[in-house]
Amino acid sequence: MGAADQLGFSFRPLDRRIWTVRDLVAAVRTHVEREYTDTWVEGEISNFRAPASGHLYFTLKDADAQLGVVVFRSSARLLRFRPDNGMQVVVRGRVTVYEERGELQISAEYIEPKGAGALQIAFEQLKAKLQAEGLFDQARKKPIPPMPGSIGIVTSPQAAALRDILNILRRRHRSASVLIFPAQVQGESAALEVSAGVRYFNKARNVEVIIIARGGGSAEDLAAFNHEGLARTVASSVLPVISAIGHETDFTIIDFVADLRAPTPSAAAELVIRTRQEVEEQAEGLHQRLLRAIRYRFLMKRQALTELSRHGAFGRMVDLINQRQQKLDDLLYRLERAERQIFERNRRRWELAAAAVRHYDVRRMLAGIRQELDARVAAMAAGARNLLLQRRSRWERLAARLEGLSPVAILERGYALVFDSSGKLVKDAAQVKPGEEISARLAKGEITAAVKKTS
Helix, strand or coil: CCCECCCCCECCCCCCCCCCHHHHHHHHHHHHHHHCCCEEEEEEEEEEECCCCCCEEEEEECCCCEEEEEECHHHHCCCCCCCCCCCEEEEEEEEEEECCCCEEEEEEEEEEECCCCHHHHHHHHHHHHHHHCCCCCHHHCCCCCCCCCEEEEEECCCCHHHHHHHHHHHHHCCCCEEEEEECCCCCCCHHHHHHHHHHHHHHHCCCCEEEEEECCCCCCCCHHHHCHHHHHHHHCCCCCEEEEECCCCCCCHHHHHCCEECCCHHHHHHHHCCCHHHHHHHHHHHHHHHHHHHHHHHHHHHHHHHHHHCCHHHHHHHHHHHHHHHHHHHHHHHHHHHHHHHHHHHHHHHHHHHHHHCCCCHHHHHHHHHHHHHHHHHHHHHHHHHHHHHHHHHHHHHHHHHHHHCHHHHHHCCCCEEECCCCCECCCHHHCCCCCEEEEECCCCEEEEECCCCC
16 A cells, blocks of 8 residues: 555555566567568668578668568579669568567568569579670570481470471471470479480480470460570580570570570471472582582683783794604604615515525525525614614604703793793893883792892
8 A cells, every 4th residue: 555645645656567678579579460461562672682591681762761671581482583772672571570689671472573574574684694604605506407317306295386396397307306305394393394305315415406395375484494594504505406485576595595596396397407409409509509610710720821822932932842843753754764765675685686596596595595684684673773773862862852942841940931021031131120020930820020129
């Protein structure tokens, strides 16, 4: 009981509840979390942090206030894009209090970009990252074999795109074999299954080119082909890869890292293998080009030879060679005529001897005549042989002299024919003046020069 005053009233001190800091913060936190269990807040991201733990921390602010945000790893893994400073976002989560500092914050479960969608932002972010690493460079693209004997296709066995590809391949070239790696092309596991297909073909090496195919769809349907892991698998493929995802207007990340992008799966089948008719037409075109090139080379060489034959100095050389050839023919003719005369004289002597035999004893005459005939024949053969050897020696000397006079032989020994600017053969240095252009014909080719003044 409290003390009474003079008028009979009694007073009691008020009961006070004294909180510990932790208890008060916990009570406020419970109240706040119960009141704001599912809250959407819009603002700008600042002070963004992404430590190794996998959690995300940033401040959400506007012109008048700011609020801390934490995204735990389980929720951060489900984000379609990576938050960054300066982004305008809408955050959905539970308002709570961080007891260690007594700060109000939001434990976010979902973040949505303001303006562009999350898928588009994720696409642009990954595209910029891989492009900076050089995975889109044209220099690293591998050529597609023009007539592959075997083709690997990574797609869903139930996809209409697969039927289109097989129909076109069957029509264009029946000899090509096709191996199909079944994979989901939509959903969470699609990127991993398609990556497994690319790695399988690279390890087995049982195909020459790989096609990754899927029909058209929404951005969400094609999201699996914007996966960073799949993009790096395609980029590291040793075998050339053709991407055939969606329609002509659809673009995914693997379109940029693949060695060739096809607008549609059907177009991929047409690009991967040419028809036999196209190959034959190309071969015929190359054949015609080769024939035209050969004819052109022959024409140019013939024209050059004609121009050389018209040159005065070579004309005089040809005349000199013709004269030497004519003299050689004359000597050979005289040699043949002398041989015929010798044989004719010996024949007449034999006839005279044969006539004289009739006046003597046939046996003795024949024996004597035979001995004389043998002697004369031997002498005639020896004389003819000596004459032939003399003629041959003289002919060889003339031929050697003629060969020595050949301009080709002279040039082959290192000499050159020098012509002045008018095309006349230079025999005296006084024929040319300093600065005048001269040309020299060598054994192989021709050179031009200017006369240098001598001191």
